[in-house]
Amino acid sequence: MDGNIIDTVMARIKERGGRVTVQRLAIINVLMRLDHPTAEEIYHFMQDDFPTLSFTTVxxxxxxxxxxxVVHEHYQDERSRFEITEKPHHHFHCMKCDKLVDIEPDKISVDLDPDIKAAFSPLESKVILEGICQSCREHDRASLEDGRPL
Structure with a gap:
């Protein structure tokens, strides 16, 4: 994401009656730097620059x-991950390293049964694939080859 995203986010906050505060700007900047962070990760990342900031405020x-x-929340394993994004997309969750990776919407298709469409009138779908990422698979393969425990 580039600098224009901050302008877009600030405009969206103002349009919807919100205020652009120092805390909001700081958290937006952290969200742009970290990949799908939890609230705890954001809090710890900000401690050096904002030592009096509480977890509750974050x-x-x-x-x-x-x-x-402005922010999208993804529930995962009894905690949430957050991101700023302009376009809807899907995710892959690595069950080993806990990484959450964006997947472009055109890479996955969801076909809904007409009965589902009629019963629920869905507006969008979000897919989260779960498995083991390539990096973890390669690490496991290297460990097995070296005789190290996984």
Whole structure:
């Protein structure tokens, strides 16, 4: 993401009646630097620059940015990961290293049964594939070849 995303995000916050605060800007900057972070990861990342910042403030700011439609929350294993994105997309979750990877929407297709469409009127679909990422598979293969435990 580039510098224009910050302008877009700030405009969206203002359009929806929100205020652009120092905490919001700082968290937006962290979201742009980290890959699908949890609230805890954002909090720890910000500690050096904002030593008086509380975890509650980080969490509440993320929730308010989500309500403003600026941040997307992905629930995973009893915790949430956050991201700023302009376009909908799917994800792959590595069950070994816990990484969450973006997948372009045109790489996965979802065909809904007409009964589902009629019963629920879905507006969008989000797919999360789960498995073991290539990096973890390569690490496991190298460990087996070297006789090291996985």
């Amino acid at each position: 969490y509440n700011t993320l929730k308010s940015l989500k309500e403003l439609g």
